[in-house]
Amino acid sequence: MTGVRGPIPGARFGVALAVRTLPRRADRQRFSAEYMAELYGQPPGAQIRQVTGFLSKAFALRAALGAAPSPLEGSAMPTTSVPHRFRCRVLRHHHYRVYSTGDGNRYRACAFCGHESPGIRGPIVPFGMG
Amino acid sequence: MTIPTQLVLEVLLAEPERERYGLEIGDAAELRSGTVHPILVRLEGVGWLQSRWEDIDPRAEGRPPRRYYRLTADGARAAQAALARAHRPSLARRLRPQLGET
Numbered sequence: 001m002t003g004v005r006g007p008i009p010g011a012r013f014g015v016a017l018a019v020r021t022l023p024r025r026a027d028r029q030r031f032s033a034e035y036m037a038e039l040y041g042q043p044p045g046a047q048i049r050q051v052t053g054f055l056s057k058a059f060a061l062r063a064a065l066g067a068a069p070s071p072l073e074g075s076a077m078p079t080t081s082v083p084h085r086f087r088c089r090v091l092r093h094h095h096y097r098v099y100s101t102g103d104g105n106r107y108r109a110c111a112f113c114g115h116e117s118p119g120i121r122g123p124i125v126p127f128g129m130g
Numbered sequence: 131m132t133i134p135t136q137l138v139l140e141v142l143l144a145e146p147e148r149e150r151y152g153l154e155i156g157d158a159a160e161l162r163s164g165t166v167h168p169i170l171v172r173l174e175g176v177g178w179l180q181s182r183w184e185d186i187d188p189r190a191e192g193r194p195p196r197r198y199y200r201l202t203a204d205g206a207r208a209a210q211a212a213l214a215r216a217h218r219p220s221l222a223r224r225l226r227p228q229l230g231e232t
Contacts, residue, residue, distance in 0.1 A: 033197075034167075034196070034197040036194060037151075037193065037194045037195060037197070040192075040194065050153070053162050053163030060168040064172045
């Protein structure tokens with residue numbers, strides 16, 4: 001490559017630092033290449049200004065990438081979080097019910113949050129104090 | 131919609147068929163460097179933009195390929211509608227008497 005001024009070492013280091021915050025390797029490679037390509041042909045001062053902007057918005061870029069998951073990832077990774085209602089999470093008031101496992105054992109667990117009661121054979125209180 | 135996002139969309143809508151790279155969009159929108167790429171990623175994530183690597187011979191050009199962005203057809207329509215909504219004055223402003231009116 002000749003004729004066009006390439007990024008100065010400081011700018012290269014800044015780009016490497018800016019993309020380091022990105023979660024996925026593919027994103028780091030993409031934005032490293034994209035930022036580097038945009039630095040070509042610019043004077044050193046402009047490169048430093050440009051890289052300063054990349055660094056200052058590194059976490060905004062990370063958030064933007066996190067907000068837009070790839071369709072593949074979205075379908076392959078269903079959410080595993082269990083919605084906990086306020087009464088379970090804060091007041092520890094669970095709504096226990098008796099469930100059976102596949103091998104026939106019984107256990108009590110909250111119908112809303114899944115919290116298992118330590119006493120299996122105790123009385124079952126519909127809106128009992130967990 | 132944030133003001134920088136509106137500025138980016140206005141630049142892209144000025145010539146919807148034209149592909150531009152990040153720095154070019156930022157310069158046209160008069161935004162600071164680094165501000166543009168998170169906006170482009172979000173717009174691409176919702177399907178308003180598509181991007182591709184420039185198809186060049188790096189040895190011949192003397193530089194690596196750039197990432198080019200352009201509005202999709204759906205994105206152009208959605209962006210126009212969104213900008214129209216953003217530029218529409220609020221109900222309170224429309225009802226408020228303007229200077230010079232009686």
